[in-house]
Structures are given as C-alpha cells and as structure tokens.
Amino acid sequence: MPLTGLRNPNHPKAGSTTKVEPLRDVADIRAIKALLAHRPRDLCLFTLGINTAYRANELLSISVGQVAHLSAGDALALKQSKNGRYRMTTLNHTAVQSVQGWLAEHPKAGDPDAPLFLSQRTRRALTVSPFINMVKGWCREVGLQGNYGSHTLRKTWGFHQLRGNTQTPPHLVLPLLMEAYGHSRQQQTLEYLCIQSDEVASLFMQVEL
Numbered sequence: 683m684p685l686t687g688l689r690n691p692n693h694p695k696a697g698s699t700t701k702v703e704p705l706r707d708v709a710d711i712r713a714i715k716a717l718l719a720h721r722p723r724d725l726c727l728f729t730l731g732i733n734t735a736y737r738a739n740e741l742l743s744i745s746v747g748q749v750a751h752l753s754a755g756d757a758l759a760l761k762q763s764k765n766g767r768y769r770m771t772t773l774n775h776t777a778v779q780s781v782q783g784w785l786a787e788h789p790k791a792g793d794p795d796a797p798l799f800l801s802q803r804t805r806r807a808l809t810v811s812p813f814i815n816m817v818k819g820w821c822r823e824v825g826l827q828g829n830y831g832s833h834t835l836r837k838t839w840g841f842h843q844l845r846g847n848t849q850t851p852p853h854l855v856l857p858l859l860m861e862a863y864g865h866s867r868q869q870q871t872l873e874y875l876c877i878q879s880d881e882v883a884s885l886f887m888q889v890e891l
Contacts, residue, residue: 717824722784727808732838733773735862735863745795746790746795747795749773749781749785754775755773784798837876859875
C-alpha cells in the first residue's frame with residue numbers, strides 16, 4: 683500500500699476543526715499525577731508536558747543526555763519540527779524532579795543517546811499516536827469528559843499561566859504566552875487555550891438591557 687494512502691486516525695478530517703481542551707482544574711491535574719504515581723515514565727511525560735510549551739513530537743524527541751545534567755532554572759532547547767528552529771524552555775523544579783525520578787528507573791539511563799521516553803513495547807522512542815491515546819486514557823480514568831489529546835498538556839501550561847500567574851504583571855502574561863507559542867495575535871493564543879469563548883460568554887451575562 684502506498685504511504686500516501688495512510689492516514690493518522692487521530693488527525694482531524696479535512697475541513698474540520700478539533701478543539702482539544704486544557705486541564706482547567708488543578709484538582710484534575712493532581713488526580714492524573716496520583717494515577718501515574720507508580721508509572722514513572724508516564725508521570726514524567728505528563729509533568730514535563732504541563733510545565734513547558736513543547737509539542738508532543740518535541741517532548742518525544744528528548745534524549746537522556748539532553749536532560750540528565752539539568753537543574754531547576756536550566757534551559758532546554760529542542761528543535762521544532764514545524765520550522766527547524768530551536769525552542770528554548772527553562773525547566774522549573776517540578777519538571778526537573780520528574781525527570782530525575784524517571785531517570786532513576788530508566789532502563790537506559792547510562793546511554794546519553796537513548797530516548798528519554800521509551801516505548802514499553804518496542805524499546806524505541808515513544809511516538810505521537812500512542813501518546814495521544816495515553817493522554818485520552820489518563821483523562822478518562824480520572825473521570826474527565828471532553829476532547830483531550832497531546833495538545834492538552836501544552837494548552838494546560840498556557841491556561842494556568844494566564845489564569846493563575848500572580849508573579850508576572852498581568853499585562854505581560856499574554857504577550858509572553860504569544861512568544862512562547864509562536865503566535866502572532868492575542869486572539870490566536872486565547873483561541874488556542876480555549877478560553878476566549880468563556881470570556882465572551884461572560885460579557886453577555888454581566889450586562890442585561
């Protein structure tokens with residue numbers, strides 16, 4: 683069968699749009715972390731995903747040697763598949779702790795070229811399609827209903843930066859998120875984080891004529 687005839691079943695149909703949601707409630711994040719407490723690889727992948735702005739394929743490209751030496755506050759630069767440029771993220775304490783926790787049990791922790799996130803079946807790098815199904819499964823297991831996928835983790839980071847960041851001046855948070863995501867317009871970032879419709883809806887409830 684020619685490769686052009688194959689299609690990722692997780693990819694939306696032509697002309698359609700898929701609104702993958704962020705995890706809006708911190709309690710849901712804690713529930714998934716509790717679920718993954720005894721799955722160090724999955725806990726690390728989830729934790730790293732919600733603490734960075736990396737895409738799924740960028741996370742899954744990480745090798746052991748890229749992160750084994752990092753401490754909180756250090757930068758990790760990963761090559762973007764979309765444009766070939768490098769995206770830099772500063773890792774916080776939670777992200778570093780999750781990496782170190784997984785490396786303590788990683789079967790190839792001594793090999794700097796080994797994928798950080800190994801497939802349990804192939805022992806090679808985990809790929810995006812199984813990762814999407816993993817995220818959907820985690821959300822389902824903790825009782826969440828909605829549309830979730832690999833972008834859920836990336837969106838969760840931005841959603842909580844916008845809604846819960848009290849250390850950065852409010853007028854700077856959205857422009858900084860635009861830079862982190864590579865967006866050109868504020869509306870694009872708001873739509874990506876699935877919050878603009880909520881904000882607009884609240885306007886209709888605030889003034890009654």
